[in-house]
Amino acid sequence: MNQKQRAIFVLSILMLGNAQAAPPEWPAITRQDVEFAAQTLAGKHIGAVAGHLHVTEPLKNGLPVALAEAAVARDEQDYLRTISRFIYGFGDPHTGINLQLKRSGWTGLVIDRVNGQFRVIWSEKKWPNPLPEQGAAVQSCDGVWLGTYLQTRVMPYQSHAPEYSTSMSEAARSMMFERGLGIAPKRCVFKLADGRTQEFPLPMHALQDSGNISEKHILEVRKTYVAVARDVGVYALGKSMYWVGMPSFGVTDEGKAFEKVYARLEKLKQDKWIIFDLRGNGGGDSNWGTRALTALFGENYSDQLTEMGGHAKFMVASKESIAWAKTYAADPNFAASKPMFDAMIPKLEAALAAGKNTALISGDEKQSPQALLAALPPKPAGPRIAAVIDRNCFSSCMNFLQQIKAIPGNVVLGESTLGYSPYGEIDRFKLPSERGYIYIPAAYYMVAEAAREPFVPGFPYSGNMADDSKLMSWVEEVLRGMK
Incomplete structure (x- = not known):
């Protein structure tokens, strides 16, 4: 079945399920936002x-x-499902959508999903209707096995692509x-x-507004099962072992908390273990992580480690990319990376003036990451x-992790991440309906992964x-047992 036939087939199925004609405004609204999203993604x-x-x-x-779904959109929920499914079909959180849901x-x-089986991990005690107890195993929902339900009903509306080990867990957590x-x-x-x-x-x-609903x-309730690293800081974990909280690289205090961390790390160079807690770190400016390695091993070594997170960088040459770089160059929370933003602006401007689609921002595209x-x-x-690490270590967190993995004798513990995304420098574009924004990466990093x-x-x-408590005790036990 070719592309055109598949679209006709999908449209036919959808129309069979809609006995009443769709109000004209929702097909038009949905179509315009889908077409705008596709055109913006392509360019x-x-x-792309x-x-x-x-x-x-x-x-x-x-x-x-x-587009077939848009043609039979009946209400706002149809609109939300269509545009969300399209954007999340890329399976990359760097390509996102915010509909203010x-x-x-x-x-x-x-x-x-606990040890391969779906279970209740939270059940409200005071609830208007009877609920199964915590620990009960889920067999089926609405007539099908829960795995099938999640794959067909839930996963199309999340950015955790099906191939990742934690994706079923994420879908199950959001379904209720x-x-x-x-x-x-x-x-x-x-x-x-x-x-x-x-x-x-x-x-x-x-x-x-209050109570258990x-x-x-x-x-x-979410705090009991969604992991977040400890606050930015350095915490003693037994003798000669220190735990460094790094919950995010998107700072809001101009980096003051991280500056205190670097000063403390400068005094811990002779200790046995430094453990970076990256749980839930969805990214930001990876420079905040790199500077921790500079504090421990010096600028020369950390400069070379940064190439492990991208030895060449390309960006789309567009007026949006230039505006994005100028915005971040002026942001005090990104002051440490201002020289980088200032350096990319003339390169983007020159490429745009020359009619090029992309610009080499830094590095050598012919260099081998293995070399x-x-x-x-x-x-x-x-x-x-x-x-x-955990399932929510992403973007600049992964960049920092690439640097850590290049250091001999490193140890990585915890939970598998989402798949690596070689993209960055995210810009947002308002949908024509003004119902939200799509987020699109303008930069590509060449790496080994x-x-x-x-x-x-x-x-x-x-x-x-x-x-x-249990995680930190386990990490300490693992590390102390290593030679």
Whole structure:
């Protein structure tokens, strides 16, 4: 079946399920936003401009389906589902969408994948309707096995692509909440602790301002299973071992907390282990991580390590890229990287004036990452490095992790990440309907890792990554047991 036939087939199926004619405004609104998103991706996404397979194929195959869905959009939910499915079809959080969706309802449960089985990890005690107890195994929802339900009903609306080890877990965690997409099941069958099987209706209850059906309460519940690194700082972990919290590289205090970390690390060069806690670090300016290595091993060595996170960098040559660079060059929270932004602006301007689609911003595109790694000098005297990662270590966090992995004797612990995205420098574009924004990367980094390849820890942790006490004790035990 070719592309045109597939689009006609999808449209036919959708029209069969819509007996009433769609109101004319929603097909028009949906189509204009889908077409705008496709055109912007094609011209502004560095992967599309450079012809990268994992970008061009979702664009080519996803657009006909999205346009077919747009033609029969009946309401706002159809609009949200169509545009979300199209953008998340790229399977890369760097290519994102913000439709200002907020949680508006909850069934009272949180499901997760635990040791290969779907289980209830949170069950509200005071709830308007009966719920299965925490620990109950989920067998099916709305008549199908939960894995099938998640794959078909939930995963099209999240950026965690199906091939990653934590994707089913992420889908399960989000399925019992309402955010305008209508992904929650109406009823599920559970196997209870006593061996009985029971079906529970799962009506959605609207969020209130207080109590156990409130956004505040949900955020407290999330803290029990969504991992976030400790606050930016240095924490003693037994003798000659220090835990460094790095929850984000997107600073809001002009880097003052990180500056204190560097000053402390300067005094810890003779200690045995420095452990960087990167749980939940979704990125920002990777320079905040690199400077920690500078504090430990000196500027010359850390400068060479930075090439492990990208030995050449290309950007789309466009007025948007130039405006983006000027904005960040003027932002005090990115003052440490101002020279980098200042240097890229004239290169982008020259490429745009010459009619080029891309500009080489830094590095040597002919250089081999393997040769760079082989040429890396011996590690200066100093502590051994460990990194604790999880499913939400992404973007600049991965850049920092690439530098850590290049250091001999490193140790990586925790949970597998999403697949590596070789992109960065994200710009946003307002949708024509003004219902939100799409986010598109303008830069591409040449590195050793393949696009969408996950970082896998050498020491996987099977427990709850959000439980600081147990995780830190386990890390200390692993590291002290190493020669």
